[in-house]
Amino acid sequence: MRVVIASCSVDYSGRLDAHLPRATRLIMVKADGSVLVHSDGGSYKPLNWMSPPARLAEVDPDEEDRETGVVARWEVSAARTDDRLVIRLFEVLSDTAVELGADPGLTKDGVEAHLQELLAERVEVLGAGWRLVRREYPTPLGPVDLLVRDESGAAVAVEVKRVGGIDGVEQLTRYVDMLDRDPLLTPVRGLYAAQQIRPQARVLAEDRGIRCVVLDYDAMRGMDDPSSRLF
CATH class of the missing domain: 2.70.180.20 (Protein Yojf; Chain: A;)
Structure with a gap:
C-alpha cells in the first residue's frame, strides 16, 4: 500500500x-x-x-x-x-x-454467514440445474463466497451480502476478473446475492454484466408459511 x-x-x-x-x-x-x-x-x-x-x-x-x-x-x-x-x-x-501482507478477510455477521451457508445448500434457488463447486473459493485477492456452475456448466462467482452496496459490486468485479484468467473456469460470470440490494449497487452491477438476486432469508430457512400470506 x-x-x-x-x-x-x-x-x-x-x-x-x-x-x-x-x-x-x-x-x-x-x-x-x-x-x-x-x-x-x-x-x-x-x-x-x-x-x-x-x-x-x-x-x-x-x-x-x-x-x-x-x-x-x-x-x-x-x-x-x-x-x-x-x-x-x-x-x-x-x-x-507499507507492505500490509495478506488480509484474513471480512468476518461476516451471523445473518450474512448463515445466508452463505443456506445458499450453498440450496443453490438451486439461483436456477434450476445449478450446482455448488465450492464455498470460499480462493483467488489471489481473497476467497469468493461461492463458486457454482449453472445448468450449462458455466462458472459463476457468487458474492453474498445481507445488504448489497457498491463496495460489494467492486469486490465481486475483482474476483470475477481474477477467476476469468483461469483457463479451466473462463468465461466466469458474477452474481450478487443479498437480502437487500441498494439501487446504485444494482445499476453498477447490471452495467458490468453482474446478475442481482434478492434472497428471502426466512423462506430459505423454511420459516415462510404460504398459508399466512394474503397473496
Missing part, C-alpha cells in the same frame, strides 16, 4: 470524462493495482479511482505542465479498457509505502 498526500489535479477519461481541480488530497495505490483519490470530507467513497487490473506509470511532466508548477505526473491505464486516470502532482506533502 502506498499512501500519498499531495496538492494535485485529476483528470479521468473513458466511459465519461471528469476533472478535479488542484487541491490537497489523499492518493492510495494498492497492491492489486487500484488507485483511489480521496478528499478530507464528503464520504468514505473516493472522488475518483481506477479499478484493477491497471498499470501506473510515473512520467516526467511536459513543458506545459512544468509551467503550471507540476512536479510529477502519474498516468494510470486500465488493462482491458481505454479508461485513463491522469494525476498531476504540484506538491507532495507525504509519501509512505
Whole structure:
C-alpha cells in the first residue's frame, strides 16, 4: 500500500470524462493495482479511482505542465479498457509505502454467514440445474463466497451480502476478473446475492454484466408459511 498526500489535479477519461481541480488530497495505490483519490470530507467513497487490473506509470511532466508548477505526473491505464486516470502532482506533502501482507478477510455477521451457508445448500434457488463447486473459493485477492456452475456448466462467482452496496459490486468485479484468467473456469460470470440490494449497487452491477438476486432469508430457512400470506 502506498499512501500519498499531495496538492494535485485529476483528470479521468473513458466511459465519461471528469476533472478535479488542484487541491490537497489523499492518493492510495494498492497492491492489486487500484488507485483511489480521496478528499478530507464528503464520504468514505473516493472522488475518483481506477479499478484493477491497471498499470501506473510515473512520467516526467511536459513543458506545459512544468509551467503550471507540476512536479510529477502519474498516468494510470486500465488493462482491458481505454479508461485513463491522469494525476498531476504540484506538491507532495507525504509519501509512505507499507507492505500490509495478506488480509484474513471480512468476518461476516451471523445473518450474512448463515445466508452463505443456506445458499450453498440450496443453490438451486439461483436456477434450476445449478450446482455448488465450492464455498470460499480462493483467488489471489481473497476467497469468493461461492463458486457454482449453472445448468450449462458455466462458472459463476457468487458474492453474498445481507445488504448489497457498491463496495460489494467492486469486490465481486475483482474476483470475477481474477477467476476469468483461469483457463479451466473462463468465461466466469458474477452474481450478487443479498437480502437487500441498494439501487446504485444494482445499476453498477447490471452495467458490468453482474446478475442481482434478492434472497428471502426466512423462506430459505423454511420459516415462510404460504398459508399466512394474503397473496
